[in-house]
Amino acid sequence: MSETIIAASNENRPVVFTQDEIGWTPWLEPLGLDELTERHWAGLVDASRAKSPYFMLLARDPEILEARTKTDKDIFYNPAAGLPRAERELSAAATSRDNGCIFCASVHARFATTHSKRREDVQRLLDEGVSVDIDARWNAIIAASVALTATPSCFGAAEVGSLRKVGLDDLAISDAIHGAAFFNWANRLMLSLGEPTPAAKS
Amino acid sequence: MSDSEGDVIDLLVGVEKGSYLDAIRAHRPEARENAQKSYLALFAPKFPGEMTREERYALAVFVAGLHRDVATLGFYRAGLAKLNGRLGLFDAVDREIARGAAKGPYGHYPEGPLSREDRAGPVHRVSEADHEVLGERLSAALEHAHLLVFRPRDASPAALQALLDAGWSTSGIVTLSQLVAFLSFQIRVVVGLRALAATPSGNV
Numbered sequence: 242m243s244e245t246i247i248a249a250s251n252e253n254r255p256v257v258f259t260q261d262e263i264g265w266t267p268w269l270e271p272l273g274l275d276e277l278t279e280r281h282w283a284g285l286v287d288a289s290r291a292k293s294p295y296f297m298l299l300a301r302d303p304e305i306l307e308a309r310t311k312t313d314k315d316i317f318y319n320p321a322a323g324l325p326r327a328e329r330e331l332s333a334a335a336t337s338r339d340n341g342c343i344f345c346a347s348v349h350a351r352f353a354t355t356h357s358k359r360r361e362d363v364q365r366l367l368d369e370g371v372s373v374d375i376d377a378r379w380n381a382i383i384a385a386s387v388a389l390t391a392t393p394s395c396f397g398a399a400e401v402g403s404l405r406k407v408g409l410d411d412l413a414i415s416d417a418i419h420g421a422a423f424f425n426w427a428n429r430l431m432l433s434l435g436e437p438t439p440a441a442k443s
Numbered sequence: 444m445s446d447s448e449g450d451v452i453d454l455l456v457g458v459e460k461g462s463y464l465d466a467i468r469a470h471r472p473e474a475r476e477n478a479q480k481s482y483l484a485l486f487a488p489k490f491p492g493e494m495t496r497e498e499r500y501a502l503a504v505f506v507a508g509l510h511r512d513v514a515t516l517g518f519y520r521a522g523l524a525k526l527n528g529r530l531g532l533f534d535a536v537d538r539e540i541a542r543g544a545a546k547g548p549y550g551h552y553p554e555g556p557l558s559r560e561d562r563a564g565p566v567h568r569v570s571e572a573d574h575e576v577l578g579e580r581l582s583a584a585l586e587h588a589h590l591l592v593f594r595p596r597d598a599s600p601a602a603l604q605a606l607l608d609a610g611w612s613t614s615g616i617v618t619l620s621q622l623v624a625f626l627s628f629q630i631r632v633v634v635g636l637r638a639l640a641a642t643p644s645g646n647v
């Protein structure tokens with residue numbers, strides 16, 4: 242067992258929010274492939290996640306990793322009704338922008354772009370921050386995500402009202418709540434267990 | 444604690460079977476079930492590892508207290524009370540909640556263009572008196588939890604080294620980080636759904 246931190250020797254660490262495919266490197270030792278038991282494979286959910294140092298680090302507590310991953314997938318990937326995927330990703334990107342998670346923001350800004358085809362608008366959220374003025378609907382989703390992200394949270398009737406006003410039904414509002422709430426989980430792990438690395442040169 | 448105690452988010456929001464909000468939650472059955480499984484994995488673990496039940500609940504009380512959500516705080520306080528823990532533990536955690544009050548998120552970015560968005564704020568250190576009650580491990584855990592709750596972008600390898608120095612293992616740090624991060628999710632789902640339930644529109 243390694244009980245030391247991994248010293249960061251990360252030159253050119255990303256220092257701005259970006260939609261580029263940046264990487265991430267852990268500050269604590271992930272499990273090795275040879276250490277994985279059935280319990281760990283169950284925790285990883287998808288065997289392909291054994292390639293990720295982030296998931297291999299979290300696999301040290303496989304039961305919470307498995308439940309975390311299944312929660313994540315249903316919030317973002319369940320296609321039945323509710324908030325369109327692009328806007329679930331927007332809630333994740335806005336939350337990550339507000340907490341300051343450059344890595345999470347890059348991934349979910351890219352997903353928001355893919356599903357909305359609005360790369361420029363997504364980039365403005367990254368460049369200008371969460372007070373950006375995009376359009377009424379996106380502004381309301383961003384503002385609600387930010388209100389929920391505050392500690393103590395200040396999400397209330399005003400946010401519910403403004404989301405309804407721009408056309409979200411209550412299932413869509415519940416999706417926005419879950420998207421922002423989940424990234425308050427993800428951002429804290431990603432920010433505190435390692436750091437972003439530069440995009441591979443293409 | 445077991446599955447029989449029921450869904451914690453439903454309990455804290457006040458979701459009744461067959462209600463409007465019950466129907467909304469039923470649209471995301473896996474998220475609902477696994478939010479509960481996450482809670483069980485952290486507070487009734489099948490493989491407890493090094494983190495004791497007392498450490499788990501004391502940390503949860505601290506985190507819920509920092510979020511100032513009365514229902515959630517009451518829930519984890521009740522869990523801690525059932526453990527008949529160390530004398531003075533409750534009072535020490537309560538004092539640290541009061542001492543740790545802040546408004547997040549704040550903190551610093553890596554030096555560069557984002558430095559203009561740096562926001563200073565309190566760095567929590569457990570008082571000497573409470574440190575004596577809480578011990579090395581729990582004191583270090585509370586200080587780290589305060590960082591995660593309010594200023595996650597200030598996280599650093601040095602903060603993890605402080606946990607290792609206080610007796611946490613690498614795997615223990617993963618569990619403790621998951622616990623604080625999960626509560627940051629659970630409490631926000633509770634706050635969000637409660638607000639939604641307080642103003643139902645009647646059309647899903």
